[in-house]
Amino acid sequence: MAIASVAHTGPAAPPPAPAGRSRSLTPYLLLLPGIAWLTIFFVVPIVTLFGTSLQVPAEGGETGVFVQAFRFANYVDAVTEYWAQFSRSFVYAGIATVLALAIGYPLAYMIAFKAGKLRNLLLVLVVAPFFASFILRTIAWRQILADEGFVVSSLKWLHVIPQTATVTASAVAVVAGITYNFLPFMTLPLYASLERIDPRLLEAGSDLYGNGFTVFRKVTFPLSLPGVVAGTLLTFIPAAGDYVNAALLGRQPGTAMIGNVVESRFFRIVDYPTAASLSFVLMAAILVLVFLYIRKAGTEELV
């Protein structure tokens, strides 16, 4: 007893400092590479980009020479001028996300519950398109959706679409391209959350008087919500900023999305401030939408 109290109060009880300190530092050391990476390749460019978005053309200078200023009106100008492309981006991305969900959900459901031995093969097939170049595949869709091509002429022959319809270089082609290109990003998270569902829960649902559709509505679908949220975000966010599909499958300026504007401002017209402010507005708009969406989907479903 006495010894113990001496040990507690006496100066001769050094805390196991070195071990303790190194242990508490370990997490930070482990975070260091990640933080360094993000600082160099994300924070710094973002700050630079923000600076660029406020620049004004150098007086009497050549095209493409800008000086630093704080012209926030750049933002107002950008949004007023490209309002149409902004809304088009979100509409196209929204439609493509809904289509990808409509195609991806049954696909993921079938792979998770009905595929049996074929499951792994089907999963490989879902990601197989990534083995070929994104650009090449998108150009291939130009052939597939050509007005004189097999698909469109068959649909016309079947009277599914009117004889006068044209798909080449239309909004339909752009949305189809986006849907196709982002389908795996929708399907894989859906599959992951469906596959985790314990089949006994579905049996419990039917044991408790739920028919097939009710069990889907009350058990399967709610349990797959994390996958729905993840899949729609992974599709919608890149789709809203995409410019390849609109560039290769659409027609300018009729189907131009905001990504196309940013691209041409940066590389063709060399109007860095407008391009930078458009990028910022796009980022902010996506953040707000995602925030609202997650709030509505219920954060607790995400864990």
Next chain:
Amino acid sequence: MADDTGGDLHLRDVTKSFGTFTAVDDLTLTIPQGSFFALLGPSGCGKTTTLRMIAGLEEPTVGSITLGERDITHAKPYKRPVNTVFQNYALFPHLDIYENVAFGLRRRRAKDVDKQVMEALALVELPHLARRKPGQLSGGQQQRIALARAVVNRPQVLLLDEPLGALDLKLRRQMQIELKRIQTEVGLTFVHVTHDQEEAMTMADTVAVMNNGRIEQMGAPSELYEAPSTTFVANFLGQSNLVTGRRIAADTETVTVLCHGQTLHVPVSRCGTEDVDVLLGVRPEKIHLGGEAQEVAAGLNSFAGGIVSDASFMGVSTQYLVRLPWGQDLTVFAQNRGIGEQYPVGSRVTLSWEPAHTFALAGDATAGVESDLAVPVG
């Protein structure tokens, strides 16, 4: 839901095969309405498959299942007045306890859902947990909720698949008593699957012992224990001493068997075989141990010349292993009543017991002994 007339559950010649493997083999059972029926057997013997066929989650390959007058062999699970308490509870993780219990009522558009849910939660003594999620409950609480979720629908038959398997021993004993109370209170037919013979015997009115997809024997617990009709039942339900012998005579009352030179008697009613080669059985607690010189009363069966090879004191009783002249060890339980002798290891003893406690069987002496059961519960 249950009504009083003709709600018996019948399984007739039910067989279930998975490919070439027969999980349930030509099973015929009648489960009277309102009874507590236990299906007892080792892991993998086809208990779950049998329940799943009654629930409609599996279709019999051959045979029919009727509930009262109604043939439900091919009815969809959601169209049967049958509910299941699943082996791992299968509570819906995204719904709170209240909605879990209300699930079946809502599907059937029941009136006064609230009243019935709260009554069911009161029955399992957990009404205060209504707004929790299943993940926040302990195993024992989840088990009760799974029971409430099934019972609230007042099915004609309630199926319980090893519902206590995941609980520790103390909670298990407590839940056994509660299950029994709830069954008495609601008066439903319970079909309770277990691999725990003590659980089956303490809870059920009728026990069916299952092995390799077949029913070995069915009856009241005491009947199965006192007069097992197969060696599997003799070994699986409690312990048995089985000694090989030859039938040498029989009259209308008694069969006489010669075992290793000793003449023993079995009542005809307890002789389950017509073969000449038989296994004679007696339960360890039915055997009386006497000293070597002690006279055996007339009319008792006995083996002389035993040597105590092991004696383990177990509190209420002492378990002896007695080595007989032909090298077989028999188990004897002697109650520690403080009267009568204790026999240290090496003592020479005589074993004796009533012919009425003897049973005779055909077959393999080792079927159903514990070593068969050392496989994980499935």
